[in-house]
Amino acid sequence: MPLGQRAGDKSESRYCGIETEFNDDMPQVLHQNISGGFDFVVAPLIDPSYRPSSAKNDGNGTSVPPFAASDLILSPSQWSSHVVGKISSWIDLDSENAELRRDSEDALKTEIAWASHLSLQACILPPPRATGCSNYARTVNQLLQNVSNMQLWIRLPLEQHEAVEDDAIDTNFKTSVSSGGRMFDSWEWWNTFRLLCEHHNQLCVALDILSSLPSINSIGRWFGEPVRAAIIHTNAFLTNARGYPCLSKGHQYLIKSFFNHTIQIILSGNLVHDISQERILPAGDDNHFEGLPIRHALRPYLDYVAYLYQSMDPLPEQERFEIGYRDFLQSPLQPLMDNLEAQTYETFEKDTVKYTQYQRAVCKALLDRIPDEKATTSTTVLMVVGAGRGPLVRASLQAAEETGRKLKVYAVEKNPNAVVTLHSLVKLEGWENIVTIISSDMRCWNAPEKADILVSELLGSFDDNELSPECLDGAQRFLKPDGISIPSSYTSYLQPITTTKLYNDVKAHKDLAHFETAYVVKLHRVARLAPPLEVFTFTHPNCSASINNERYEKLRFEIPADTGSTLVHGFAGYFDSVLYKDVHLGILPSKATPNMFSWFPIFFPLRKPIYVPAGSPIEVHMWRCCAATKVWYEWCVSSPLVSPVHNTNGRSYWVGL
C-alpha cells in the first residue's frame, strides 16, 4: 500500500519496504508484512548458518543448499514485485582466511544465481569490510556481467565512522578532512567498489540511516550516485511528546530528499518505542491472531514515514512539466546551421517570464534614450535580430506602449519559414506601419538605416554556445555608435558535478564523440560539488579594434572541506545575461530568473571521471576556439589529476557558423 498520494509524483518512492529475518515460510513473511502496510520485504534467501564448504563434505552433489523452500512457494510476480533478496551478511571476500574467502565466493555466486532464477528485481549486498573490497568487487563484477536485469544494491552506512586502529585497514579508504581523529567515509568504499566494477549500471546503493548524520555537504554527494533505497533503523527515530516515533529535522529533510530522488524507504529493526495504546503484532513473530485487527509492530514507524510523504508540497507545475526531461541528455540546438521547427518556436514563445524581462529591459532603454519631452516627436529605431515568429517584436511594442515612446521596428529573421508566420502576425495585429520584416541573415543584411536599439535572444544554456557573439558582432554594423544592445552582456558559469546517471548514459554510446559533446539537460540526480565560477563574458556592442571571440579561462574550484572526497563526472554550465542595466535573465542557480523554462543547464562530460580527494581543489581549463566555419569548446582538468584535452580541434562537437 503506497505511502499516500502526492500530486505529480508517480515515482517508486511511494513504496516502502521492511527488512526481515530469515524465515523459510516466505508466504507467511509476505502476508504478515504486506497486510501490515508494507509494499515489499527485504529477506535473506538462505539460512544464515549455511556454509558451502561444510555442505560439500556431505557427499557427491546430493546436498542442496537450504534455500527458503522452493521457487514455487510464491508466484513469479510475488517474487519480483514484493521481495528484494538479502545476501548473507557473513560473506567476507577480503578475509585473510583463504577458506572463508572461497566459501564467501561460493555462497555469493549461489545466492545471486538463486535470486536471478527467481527474477528478483534487486538484491542487497552486505557492506564491504574495512580491510578492503577488491576481491569482493572483482567477484561482484564477474556476476554483474550475467545477471540480466537484476540490480545489486551494495549496502553502506550513511556515516563517517571513526577508524579502528588497525594496520590491516586498506590504504585505499583514505581519511577525509575532519575535525579530529581519523575518520572513514563509506562513500570511499562505494567509490572504490564502483570504479573496480567500472560504473556498471546495475550496481547501486542502499544506504543505512542511523541516528547520527554526516554533514549536509557530505550527504549531498549521494544525490549524484545511484542510491535506490534508504534503510532507516528504528533506533534512528526519536520519541515525540505522545511517545510515538518521529525523526529529527535533519532526518526529516533527508527522507524528503530521498522521496524527491526516487529513493525507496526500507524500515529495519525492532520496536523500540513503548506504545501501549494499541495491540501490536510483535515483529518477526509468525503467530496468527486470526480475525483480530492486529497492527504490525513497525506500523508506528511506517505511519510516520507516510506522514512525512503526505506532508510534502505537491510538485510545482513547472517541475511536473519537466519531470520527463530529468537527467535526459539532449543535443544543443544549432539554430544558425539548422532552422528551428514550429514546435520549438511554440515551446519557447510560451515562456512569458522571459518576454516580460525583455519588455522591462526595452522600457528602461527607451526611457533612458528618449526623455519625456521628446516622447511624441522622436522615433526610436529598434531592430529585433533573430525575430523568429515575433515574440520580441511584441514585447518591444508593448514596452513602447507602456512608456509612451514611438518605435520603428525592423524584424530580421533568417528562417524563411518563421518569416511566413511573422508576416501573418504583423497583419493580424495591424503593425504594418511600424514593423518592417527583413528575411535575411543579420550577418549579411544591408540595413537602410542605423538602429538605436538591437534586441536579440540568441543565447544558449552556456550563453555563447549558440554563437550569439558572432551574430551580434555581425549585426552591430547597423547599430548607432551610442546604440544599445539588449542583452548588453552575458557570462557563462561552470560547476563540477557528480552524476553517475549521465555518465553512464554518455558511456552507453561506446564512442569518444559522445564524451566530447556538451548536452542540454534538466539536472536532477546530481551532486553539485562547488559554487559555480564565471567562465566567459561577452559585451555588446563590442568596441575592440579587432574582435576576437576566442577565450581561455582557468578555473579553480574549492570543494567545501566537510564534503569529503568526491568523483567528478563533468561540469554543469549555466549563463546569466544583463539585458539592460539591472534587468537580467539567466539560469545560474543562485540568481535564476524564476519560472523560466527556455533553458536547461548544459553538461560537459569528462571521458573518465576524476577522483578528488577531500580538500583538493579542482583545476579546470575551458577554451572557446573559432575557425572559419565553426566554433567549439575544448576542455580539460589539470588538477588533482590530468585529463586529456577534450574535443581537440572540435573533432566531436562544434557549432556551425
Add this chain to the structure above:
Amino acid sequence: MPLGQRAGDKSESRYCGIETEFNDDMPQVLHQNISGGFDFVVAPLIDPSYRPSSAKNDGNGTSVPPFAASDLILSPSQWSSHVVGKISSWIDLDSENAELRRDSEDALKTEIAWASHLSLQACILPPPRATGCSNYARTVNQLLQNVSNMQLWIRLPLEQHEAVEDDAIDTNFKTSVSSGGRMFDSWEWWNTFRLLCEHHNQLCVALDILSSLPSINSIGRWFGEPVRAAIIHTNAFLTNARGYPCLSKGHQYLIKSFFNHTIQIILSGNLVHDISQERILPAGDDNHFEGLPIRHALRPYLDYVAYLYQSMDPLPEQERFEIGYRDFLQSPLQPLMDNLEAQTYETFEKDTVKYTQYQRAVCKALLDRIPDEKATTSTTVLMVVGAGRGPLVRASLQAAEETGRKLKVYAVEKNPNAVVTLHSLVKLEGWENIVTIISSDMRCWNAPEKADILVSELLGSFDDNELSPECLDGAQRFLKPDGISIPSSYTSYLQPITTTKLYNDVKAHKDLAHFETAYVVKLHRVARLAPPLEVFTFTHPNCSASINNERYEKLRFEIPADTGSTLVHGFAGYFDSVLYKDVHLGILPSKATPNMFSWFPIFFPLRKPIYVPAGSPIEVHMWRCCAATKVWYEWCVSSPLVSPVHNTNGRSYWVGL
C-alpha cells in the same frame, strides 16, 4: 659523420647534432657544422625578434614572416636529414598576458606549419613555464593532429630544480620528496603535457643535460619515456689533466645509457675549455678560412662523445639476436590448445643453457634416489611429459650416463607431429630399448606403471600461464607417492613499469581486448619502478586433498623515495622455478639463468596509465581464475588510484584447457 662503429649497433644514436643560433644563411650553417663533424643541426627557423602581432599591424596580408630565406635554399633531403627545427623560445602560451598568449599561439602555429612544409623530421619545442602548461599543451595537441610524420620534441631540463617562491606556480607541478626545500621535477611537466595530449606518439622529449644530475632512480624514469635526444651543454663538461673536456662518471654512464636506448646526442653552447694547441673555428662564426684545416669550435666535445661511443662494448651475441624483438608485443603461446610448429621447437631446442640445467637437476635427483650400491641393479622410471621433439629425453639420458644410473624413459607427447620426429630421433640414437614413446595427452594417458621422476617444461613467462599446474596435476596420477617432479615448484613475479612505447602499441588497436591481454615482450624502453614481488607459487606433486589452482594475491610495491612521481603503464611479469633442490631456472632479473633465451618477460597492460605521486605505494591485485575450459587472469590497481578490474570473466584473454 657517425660517431663511430659499434658491432651490432645500427641505431640512430650514432649520429650527433649541434644546436645553433638563428642565421638566415642556412646553407652556410649546415656546411660549417657538417664539415665540422656533426650530422645535423638544431636551428631556429625564424628570427627570434619576430612577433606576429607587430607583423599584423604592418598591412593587409602583405607582410611575410622573416623565415630563414626560402625553402629552396636547401634541397628537400638536406632539410629532412640534417635540420631539426627549433621553435622560438620566447613563446609563452600560459602567460597571464593575453596578448603574449595570442602572439605565442600564432607564432607556434606558423613555425610548425613552416617546418611541416619543409618535411623536417622533428622540431624541438621550448620547455613549459613553471606557471603551467595547459594552454601550451592544448595548442600542441591541436597541431599534433595535423603534422603528418613530424615529431615534436618537448625540451626539458634533466634536473629537479629548486622552486621559486611564486604563488603563480601551477599546483600541478607537485613537489617531490626531497631532502630539503621544495623541488620541482621536470618529469611532472612532461607528464602533465603528455596526459593532456593523450600520449600522442609523435610527442617526444629532448632532455637538456646540465652539470648536475638527479638521482639514478629519478633518471631511470626517462628510459620508459619517448626521449629522442639529449642536449649536452658544454658547461656540463669537466676538464681533464690535459685541458680537454671530459664528463663525470655519472654523465658518462648516462650518455652510454642514451646510446643504448637510441637517443641522439646534441651538443649546445660555446667553447668553454681553453684549448690552445690547435686552431679552432669559433662557434657560430661564419667567416671562411678557405683551404685551411679549420677545426669546429665544439670539435673537442664531439671527439669526447665519439670516444665514449667507441669505448662501449660490442653488443653481446644474444642481444644482437634479440634486437629485432625489442619492445615488440607477442601473444603468449597456447601450447595446450594449439600444436607448436617445427620452427618453434627448433628455436627452443637451441637454448642449450636450459637443457644443461635440466640435466643437472635430473643428475641430482637420480643420485638422491639411487645410492651408488644400487646403481647397476635399480632402474629408475622417468617420464618426460610434453616431450616435444625430445630435448628433455636427451638431457635425461645424458644425466643417467653421467651418474651411471639405469633409466627407463616414457616420452609422452600430445602433438602427433612432434611424435613423428621423436620416433626418428629414438631410432637414430639407438634408444629403442630405453625410451617408450606415448602419443597422448598426459592428462588422460593411462600409464602402465608409476614413475619415479616426472620431467616437464611447461612453463610460460609468467610461470603458470601455459597451464603447467593443470597439466602436472593431471600427470601426477602416475607418479609414485615419493616420486619427484622436475620442476618441483615455480613462482611468478610482477613489477610496475613505465613504458610509453608498449602502451601506445596496445592503444593503437583501439579496442578493449588488447588492453586486457598479456603479451610476451623483450622489454627495452622501459623504466622498472620497484623491485619485483612474488605473485603465485605452485608446487609439484600437489598433495592437497582438493586441488585448487585459483589464486589471489594483493601486492604492494614501494617505489624508492628518490625516484619522484611516476606513471605506471602496466606490469612486467617473470618466473623463477626450482627444478630440483638448488638447481633453478628462470628469468627473474635478479637471478635470471644467464644466456637463456627461451622466455621474454610478460607484460600486463593497464587500460589507463596510473599516476603515482612520489612516496605513494602501488597496490595491485592479481587473480588466477579457473573454469571448465579455460584459465585466465584478472588484475586491477586499488591504490593510489582505483582502476577497473581488467579482463573480467576472461572476456579478452584466456588460456584454453
